[in-house]
Amino acid sequence: PAKIIAIANQKGGVGKTTTAINIAASVAAAEKRILLVDIDPQANSTSGVGVFDTPVTIYEVLVGIKDTKESIIKTGMPYLDIIASHINLVGAEVELLGFEKREYILRSSLNTIRDLYDYIFIDCPPSLGILTLNALTAADSVLIPVQCEYFALEGLGKLLNTINIVRQNYNPSLALEGVLLTMYDSRLRLSAQIVEEVEKYFGDKLYKTIIHRNVRISESPSHGKPIILYDALSVGAKNYIALAQEFLERNRTD
């Protein structure tokens, strides 16, 4: 059955969606069967892979109106499927709070389709609310994108705290997949300082691959394509291909 990886960080704009789309697409390019689950009401992963027709979304699955299987949508890329999000998921946050075992809803939804995939990546919203809690409870591990900026360091302690709480109360086997540095700009002293700090704190949990700031990455979602389809020769595509290779390397023994 698939390994489930949540891509989470409550700090906004650090590259969660960009990483979810591009690690999913790059690993799919290595012919692994991949499901991308978008649980952010902003639905950026959904539009970022060019999916606009979404008859069934994660909303209907979480509130129990539809089966998980019915929500799976084929993307423009072989080996890459998606469960789309929708803006009405904002309402679900309050609705889910009333459910029994509300932290386990996504976990049980994904268990029914887990055998169809090798890896499932979950794109989380910028908060530590009930949706991210569901992702952390459903996941085997968490990949944490950290932007090479000052504010990005501040929230890491709270995120690790929350991961510990989830491990103790809801999901004992939740592991740290790793920490990924994003939007690195080699011209900036600030970027180098952040890398040093994060290396000290995380050691070998820090991915060796660093994602550089690259305009082709920020252009690709407006074309509804992952970077390796939009511009395979760009620095951004090379970075995410290297990330996919490192990810598969670290998961070889699984």
Added chain:
Amino acid sequence: PAKIIAIANQKGGVGKTTTAINIAASVAAAEKRILLVDIDPQANSTSGVGVFDTPVTIYEVLVGIKDTKESIIKTGMPYLDIIASHINLVGAEVELLGFEKREYILRSSLNTIRDLYDYIFIDCPPSLGILTLNALTAADSVLIPVQCEYFALEGLGKLLNTINIVRQNYNPSLALEGVLLTMYDSRLRLSAQIVEEVEKYFGDKLYKTIIHRNVRISESPSHGKPIILYDALSVGAKNYIALAQEFLERNRTD
């Protein structure tokens, strides 16, 4: 009594905190009495102005343990006070849902100190949950930072929708203060495309001042200072001073 402006956008990392800190500091430099209210559990506005000793935060005010006046902290800058945030505000989101008239809690808290200031700016978290709802209900107007990136355009419709809902149900006089373009990079075609789109959509509600991407802006919070104290000659400081001037110009008749 003070005019209250919420700085909101559920998209993460678009420059809400950077704008809250720097418009507050630049308007304070014009000797207006300013209160910055940080209601984001990440507490980036709080650390960004160098406030680390926070005996009372917005958390104690919202749950009713402390008076608003007790939470006001002087910053290192004349005319600029802050009500700090704290990471335990994450818990308040669920707590507040149980309160009666839960959308009005911040509004009544701020009413008690409104006469002490000319302007009050509220830095919101990247979500449309109960904390942002409180800010929109307390505010006279909303300033919306929009990053010059594709994903930043996607969420605008939902935000305007939410503002309408708040206006109809909780705060009939809520107006749009304006839309501010942030992290503009003149070398990128993408930036120019976003500016064109936003101009078409918002007309004269779009601030003429555009905030350019400027590394001194992203360095300043690590020194606990607004940009005009960290590097007054930088492009970033000039942009935020121009923004403060335009803001005061637009509010001259108030």
